[in-house]
Amino acid sequence: MASSVGNVADSTEPTKRMLSFQGLAELAHREYQAGDFEAAERHCMQLWRQEPDNTGVLLLLSSIHFQCRRLDRSAHFSTLAIKQNPLLAEAYSNLGNVYKERGQLQEAIEHYRHALRLKPDFIDGYINLAAALVAAGDMEGAVQAYVSALQYNPHKNPCFGLQRTLGKHFLHFAGHGSIFPCKKLSRCLKW
Incomplete structure (x- = not known):
């Protein structure tokens, strides 16, 4: 009997981790929307350590760093998202925002247009x-x-x-x- 309970617990462990991940992701997004970028970044970094290939987390980290004017970090996370999914329009747009902020307008325009070709x-x-x-x-x-x-x-x-x-x-x-x-x-x- 103990082993069957152990098996149930073992089978629910990924579900608990997923709920934990999803709950933390929702919290980070709410914090970002509320302008609490420090807390959002802290929670996103926890998420990123759990799932370094999660493009949603990478995009949110890119946006957080952009809002904090850490343009190199924003570009880094956008680039990581593009490497994970080269068809991710939002990542190209985020990278365009970095270029625009740096005054590199032609690069920004090219990235926005690329994003729109991917997602009209x-x-x-x-x-x-x-x-x-x-x-x-x-x-x-x-x-x-x-x-x-x-x-x-x-x-x-x-x-x-x-x-x-x-x-x-x-x-x-x-x-x-x-x-x-x-x-x-x-x-x-x-x-």
């Missing part, structure tokens, strides 16, 4: 691309990226805080005689 409905990718294009002075390209984001999800404005930015771009184009993006953007935003 990646709304955050379009928003990130648009921001990099704005920084590079390509307003028409930026508006097109914003429009693409809106077209993928017209019922939910993915650019929640970006309407003000879009308005500035709208005025910029109107002031420079570029009416095509203005009409296209105003149609998408129903202005």
